[in-house]
Amino acid sequence: MYQQQQKQSILTEEDLAGAILSDLKRVVREYATAATESTCPDIRQLFTKLMNSTLTLQGQLFQAMQQANMYNAASPALRQELDKQMKQYQQTKQKTTQFVQQNLGQQQNQTFYTPAMQQQTNQQQQGNQPYYM
Amino acid sequence: MKPMTAKELEYIADSMSNEELLIKQCTALAVTGTTPALQNLSLQFLQTHQNHYDSLLHAIQHHQQMAPTQPQQ
Incomplete structure (x- = not known):
């Protein structure tokens, strides 16, 4: 499959995989920056494609490392912390909506957040309904 | 297709x-490595x-012909 040499890295497999993972994360950001600063449409498209492809690799490597117990996932956020942010940003949302309505008389009800479980029911909904009521 | 900018060329070189x-x-x-999956x-x-x-590399190649040979103002 690949050269079976008696080579031993002074870095562990985990170190090496970790180095690749952080490089992939960095390269995703660099492609995003490059795309936003490109003026040629074909170059912008190239950087966008490379960004998406690299993002996919990063996700695959992360999952493989997690399965090999090489990655300690961050601890879950506490319920009270979620409640606090929820409360605060619902208030902010009201103010922002007021701001938009006062200035444009318009309502915006789109969300980019559509978890898999919700998607099916949402597909039946039409128009500008929020996906989270 | 437009000529590639100097900035774009820099990003392409860095990306390579x-x-x-x-x-x-x-x-x-x-x-x-020792983990088959990895x-x-x-x-x-x-x-x-x-x-x-x-x-x-192809992107540079495709833009070679239309690149100016004198610095533009």
């Missing part, structure tokens, strides 16, 4: 350096990074 480094790191992981993945990545590198 990044891809080259990833190609080398994936090779190292494939050769020295070894297989690194071989798969190796090909993708080589494709990325070639795509960047």
